[in-house]
Amino acid sequence: MSEYVIEIESLTKIYKSGKTEFKALNNVTLRIRKGDFVAIMGPSGSGKSTLMNIIGCLDRPTSGRIMLDGENISTLSDNELAEIRGKKVGFIFQKFNLIPTMNALKNVDLPMVFIGAKRGDRDRRGSELLEKVGLTNWATHKPSELSGGQQQRVAIARALCNNPAIIFADEPTGNLDTKTGEQIMELLVTLNKEGKTILLVTHAIALKRFANRVVNMLDGEVTEET
Amino acid sequence: MMRDTFLMSLDAMRSYKVRTFLTLIGVIIGVGSVIMVTTAGNSVGTFVQVQWNVFDPTGMAIGTGTGGATPTLSIRSVSFTPTDVEKISALPNVKVVAPLGIVPLKKVSIRNGFLQWESRPGNVMYASTAALLKIFNSELESGTMFEDGKNEIVISKSFSEVFGKDKTLKVGDTIRIQRVDAITLEAKIVGILKQSKSSYMIGSIATPDIICPTKPYYSTYFGSNVGTIFKRVTAYSVLLAEADDIKNVQVVQDEIYNYLINGSSDAGQYKDKNTDFVVITQQYIVNRIDQVMSVIRMYITAIALISLIIGGIGIANIMFATVTERTREIGTMMAIGAKRRDILQLFLYQSMIIGLLGGVLGITTGIIGSAFVVNLLNQSIQTLGGAISQAGGIGLSYSVEWFIIAAVVGIVTGIAAGVLPARKAAKMDPVVALRYE
Numbered sequence: 001m002s003e004y005v006i007e008i009e010s011l012t013k014i015y016k017s018g019k020t021e022f023k024a025l026n027n028v029t030l031r032i033r034k035g036d037f038v039a040i041m042g043p044s045g046s047g048k049s050t051l052m053n054i055i056g057c058l059d060r061p062t063s064g065r066i067m068l069d070g071e072n073i074s075t076l077s078d079n080e081l082a083e084i085r086g087k088k089v090g091f092i093f094q095k096f097n098l099i100p101t102m103n104a105l106k107n108v109d110l111p112m113v114f115i116g117a118k119r120g121d122r123d124r125r126g127s128e129l130l131e132k133v134g135l136t137n138w139a140t141h142k143p144s145e146l147s148g149g150q151q152q153r154v155a156i157a158r159a160l161c162n163n164p165a166i167i168f169a170d171e172p173t174g175n176l177d178t179k180t181g182e183q184i185m186e187l188l189v190t191l192n193k194e195g196k197t198i199l200l201v202t203h204a205i206a207l208k209r210f211a212n213r214v215v216n217m218l219d220g221e222v223t224e225e226t
Numbered sequence: 227m228m229r230d231t232f233l234m235s236l237d238a239m240r241s242y243k244v245r246t247f248l249t250l251i252g253v254i255i256g257v258g259s260v261i262m263v264t265t266a267g268n269s270v271g272t273f274v275q276v277q278w279n280v281f282d283p284t285g286m287a288i289g290t291g292t293g294g295a296t297p298t299l300s301i302r303s304v305s306f307t308p309t310d311v312e313k314i315s316a317l318p319n320v321k322v323v324a325p326l327g328i329v330p331l332k333k334v335s336i337r338n339g340f341l342q343w344e345s346r347p348g349n350v351m352y353a354s355t356a357a358l359l360k361i362f363n364s365e366l367e368s369g370t371m372f373e374d375g376k377n378e379i380v381i382s383k384s385f386s387e388v389f390g391k392d393k394t395l396k397v398g399d400t401i402r403i404q405r406v407d408a409i410t411l412e413a414k415i416v417g418i419l420k421q422s423k424s425s426y427m428i429g430s431i432a433t434p435d436i437i438c439p440t441k442p443y444y445s446t447y448f449g450s451n452v453g454t455i456f457k458r459v460t461a462y463s464v465l466l467a468e469a470d471d472i473k474n475v476q477v478v479q480d481e482i483y484n485y486l487i488n489g490s491s492d493a494g495q496y497k498d499k500n501t502d503f504v505v506i507t508q509q510y511i512v513n514r515i516d517q518v519m520s521v522i523r524m525y526i527t528a529i530a531l532i533s534l535i536i537g538g539i540g541i542a543n544i545m546f547a548t549v550t551e552r553t554r555e556i557g558t559m560m561a562i563g564a565k566r567r568d569i570l571q572l573f574l575y576q577s578m579i580i581g582l583l584g585g586v587l588g589i590t591t592g593i594i595g596s597a598f599v600v601n602l603l604n605q606s607i608q609t610l611g612g613a614i615s616q617a618g619g620i621g622l623s624y625s626v627e628w629f630i631i632a633a634v635v636g637i638v639t640g641i642a643a644g645v646l647p648a649r650k651a652a653k654m655d656p657v658v659a660l661r662y663e
Contacts, residue, residue, distance in 0.1 A: 006381075013644075032498060053657050056561070058560075058656045058657050058660070059562060059657050070383050078565075078566060079566070079567075082560065082563055082564065082565040082566070083563070083565070085560070085561060085563045086562065086563020086564075087561065087563070090562075091557070091561045091562060093660070095554075096556040097554065097555075097557075097560075097660070098557055098560075099558065100239050100241070100555070101238050101240075101241040102234075106237075110559070110562060111562040111563050112232075113230045113234075114559075114562065114563035114564045114565070114568055115563060119230075140425070158562065162563070172588075
């Protein structure tokens, strides 16, 4: 097995609307090692979200090749992409994106529902993860009854549910106050230390310090790496 | 997996209680009103049929009127003689024939010492024979049948109270009958009929209040001079006949018709040239009523079905709104591994549950509502009074096939209404859906 969890080669993504074309990604080549904590930084419109969406199997590239955990995902069908999203990818969003009609526990084990896991296994895994993020006592609460920080912890637990190869965090502190944001970042660092590969997408320079590798993007191209 | 998406749908519906409830009501009203309307139609249909079910199914009425595909029978002219009655009786497969002579009454009165009670006009008196009872499916409750030539009559149950409930007529009482030609005749009541369920026979021919022998009460006749003697032949406007078996109704009908038109009959000789002979069977009457009723039923059922469709549109509308509102949730689910099929199921289950639950509750509502509607109809019939109320009102008669149709249409509309919104949800681009505000 390769030491890289992600291998991107000359990835290009062009959005078309009518006759105008917009090159969101221009010939991006990037490799991410297992266990890395990578921060992709750049202003809005730089293509960092598009890159994340494509690596995260939410979108397809116009051209180029991506290997995710040893699997070529550039040319998969909708169903195959959904399956990979469920098994190999975990998402953390700026707005937490919890399902408001479900309690914390159900939100956490939802990814297991889509891979057809049994109720008992789900409950066990869900409780385990809630304990990990320190929310054991909040299992039966709906998202609306939780604070922003707590909601993001639930979302992190959910991202860990199917033990994915990589976790994507899209501006995970964007809707939180500085202190809570720090706590969330600490949690991500802890996860990274436990061996999780994390890809952070942000334009907040303050978050740079949590990552062990920073990729800067501008106008759809990787400009520099530090 | 399917069980899980199903539970998730239930969860979602529980979270949108008011919305789910209102959508449900739309379906309940739709299904319920279809059942109510069809049940009311069915009940009224049965009621009307009983009203007209004077004859035995083997019975038929012979008269003159307008022939053709939809024959009508007129009672205005007389054509049939006692000879015709005899000859038709002798035809093969004919069980019994009864003449029907209409005796127009002015009033009926009774003496009680110095007092005299009079009835209001409008009582129906027919001159006939004992055979009439057979054809009418009628029986004597008390007393005997009259003898021809005697001043004896048989009266209906309801007529026995014509002078009031406290002055009920009994067998053995004598009343005075005044015909429209001002001749008054004494009549001894020898029998009282059982309560009849029907109030009409054919067209305007009502069930009789009084049945009497031709002699001495009925004196409509054809007169002719044979040499120096003036000859009188009694003439009836309608004959009633019965076939010996339901299989032979058509045969008998044809036989009678052929006998009448072939020239050897008295009726053929006396009949008004501008009219036709008509033989109307009970089956024909029943069929005609059925036709009329089914048109009415179809009309109201169509209206009810429209309300069911509106219920379906309600589901579609609310599902579209829900899908739009939950766009970001859909995106999220897709991001964490939901396949398009899962999303489709999630929303289809919701509309299915609404359709199914609405169907079941709609049937319940329909059953209860039907009883209410029929009760209401009965109340309004009671105020009509007269002939109809004696038939005992409208019985509740559910049409089970419409239960099934309404439930199936409800569920199918529910699912169909959910298909488009669910497809819309399943087809979303996860990237766009996640960004949705």
